[in-house]
Amino acid sequence: MSADRLRELFTKPYGLPAPSEEQWRELYANDVHFQDPTQERDGIDAYIAAQDGLIRRCDDVYLLPTAVAVDADLAFVEWEMGLKIKGIEFVYPGASRLRLNGDGKICDHRDYFDFVGPTFAPVPLVGGFVRWLYKRFVD
Secondary structure, three states: OOOOHHHHHHHOOOOOOOOHHHHHHHHHHEEEEEOOOOOOEEEEHHHHHHHHHHHHHHHEEEEEEEEEEEEOOEEEEEEEEEEEEEEEEEEEEEEEEEEEEOOOEEEEEEEEEEHHHHHHHHOOOOHHHHHHHHHHHHO
16 A cells, blocks of 8 residues: 555545545455544445445535555555535544555554534534533643
8 A cells, every 4th residue: 555545545625526436445455444433334335335424414525635654554644524514614634544454455444533623613502612611621
């Protein structure tokens, strides 16, 4: 797995299609484990369903890699993801840790990002509470 392949996989501008099922299957192992702050899935079919579900729930999605590093069987991709839902854009900076199996396919994919802040901070009433929580526990 090269940094260029990962950069290509993690690049999706608004208005363009997401990777196809064939592209996912080419780069991900059949027994891939996937986890992010909102879900945990096992197997390529469950992973593809999770990706398709995200695309279907949103009006549009973008993904932009900002840094990619590959070292033997471990890769990291720093990225920014934007989701447009009902006229509102939510932007999530994050990173993915990818473990590669002996065939060079991704067998473990873990995403790290703050789901709560970008999702609920713009929402009236709820956003004020989220900002208060962050200030209370983070500042």
